[in-house]
Amino acid sequence: MKESALCPRLSKAMELVGKRWTALIIYQLLEGPQRFNAIESALPISGRLLSERLKELEKEGIVERKVFSEVPIRVEYNLTKKGQSLEQTVREIENWAKSWL
Amino acid sequence: MKESALCPRLSKAMELVGKRWTALIIYQLLEGPQRFNAIESALPISGRLLSERLKELEKEGIVERKVFSEVPIRVEYNLTKKGQSLEQTVREIENWAKSWL
DNA sequence: GTAAGCTACTTACTTTTCGTAATCTATAAA
DNA sequence: TTTATAGATTACGAAAAGTAAGTAGCTTAC
Numbered sequence: 001m002k003e004s005a006l007c008p009r010l011s012k013a014m015e016l017v018g019k020r021w022t023a024l025i026i027y028q029l030l031e032g033p034q035r036f037n038a039i040e041s042a043l044p045i046s047g048r049l050l051s052e053r054l055k056e057l058e059k060e061g062i063v064e065r066k067v068f069s070e071v072p073i074r075v076e077y078n079l080t081k082k083g084q085s086l087e088q089t090v091r092e093i094e095n096w097a098k099s100w101l
Numbered sequence: 102m103k104e105s106a107l108c109p110r111l112s113k114a115m116e117l118v119g120k121r122w123t124a125l126i127i128y129q130l131l132e133g134p135q136r137f138n139a140i141e142s143a144l145p146i147s148g149r150l151l152s153e154r155l156k157e158l159e160k161e162g163i164v165e166r167k168v169f170s171e172v173p174i175r176v177e178y179n180l181t182k183k184g185q186s187l188e189q190t191v192r193e194i195e196n197w198a199k200s201w202l
Numbered sequence: 203g204t205a206a207g208c209t210a211c212t213t214a215c216t217t218t219t220c221g222t223a224a225t226c227t228a229t230a231a232a
Numbered sequence: 233t234t235t236a237t238a239g240a241t242t243a244c245g246a247a248a249a250g251t252a253a254g255t256a257g258c259t260t261a262c
Contacts, residue, residue, distance in 0.1 A: 006143050010128055010191070013198035018119040020220080027111055036239055042107050046221060051240055071229050072237040082201050090111070092193040097114035100183050121249075137210055147250060152211060172258055173208045 016060060017086065021045050021053050026083060027090050029063065033078035062086070117161060118187065122146050122154050127184060128191050130164065134179035163187070 017023055021043065028034065028042050040050050054077060057063035062083040068074040079086075118124055122144065129135065129143050141151050155178060158164035163184040169175040180187075 006125065006129060007195065009198035009202055010195045011125060012202050013194050014119075014121075014124045016202075017194065018115075018121070018124060020115075020119070023115045023119060024107065024112060028107060040239095046223090047240070048222080048242085049220070052220095070238095071231095073228075073239065075239060085201055086197060089193050089197045092190050093114050093118065094108065094111045096187060096190045097110035100186055101110055101113050101117075141210095147252090148211065149213090149251085150249065153249095174210065174257075176210065 016056075016062075017089070019053070019056075021049060022057065023090055023093065025050070025053055025057070026062070026079065026086050027094075029077060029079045029083065030087055030090070033066070033076045036075050036077070039077065057083070117157075117163075118190070120154070120157075122150060123158065124191055124194065126151070126154055126158065127163070127180065127187050128195075130178060130180045130184065131188055131191070134167070134177045137176050137178070140178065158184070 017026070024043050024045075025039060028039055034042075036047075036050070036054075039045075039054075040047055043050075045053075054063060054065070058065050060082075061080055064078050064080050064083075066076045066078070068076070118127070125144055125146075126140060129140055135143075137148075137151070137155075140146075140155075141148055144151075146154075155164060155166070159166050161183075162181055165179050165181050165184075167177045167179070169177070
């Protein structure tokens, strides 16, 4: 996607947070660290996309991945500081939705 | 897209505002009423998609379409109250972007 | 009177992303 | 050897986005 000349930052933010499922994944992780299956169950998202999104978010430094070498394997995801800083933003969207949808 | 059992409102809001280009179109319209070509020039969006998005936003009551039967024809788009109510939300995303991107 | 120009779309076509379901990896217990 | 579990990957058809050309209605220029 080309960048908006208007506001590159907002453009970049929307490219990231506005991507399908991303905001909902972050919203879910605001509850605390969670495993792959827990997130998958909480949202109507498929494993394929969840895996893809989590990788993107990890790459952006928004989500942290922690592997526990148990049997069976356990993997937890949690928000980094950068990820937590999105709480206000997500809440603001939520509030708007409560008032207007 | 299926609805999130977790938070249907946030889900609905993201479906709307999180759609590609939508937030940027609203951001642009916060400057005041604008014509089709003006929006198209301000953003790296194609006429095809801009037309599609404006229709969606009009249907959701976020944008108002006003036709002036001049020559050549003039069409202006502006935010409704519901649309204006998104200002805080968009600014919040912008602020986050300024701090973290 | 026909050709060209303006604005706001619309259509046809290609590329990218999404959604669903099946499959894979590693480990251990039955 | 088969089964089970968690996390992830792959294959493929469907949907959405991107690109570029075309349309409609009206005006002015030639």
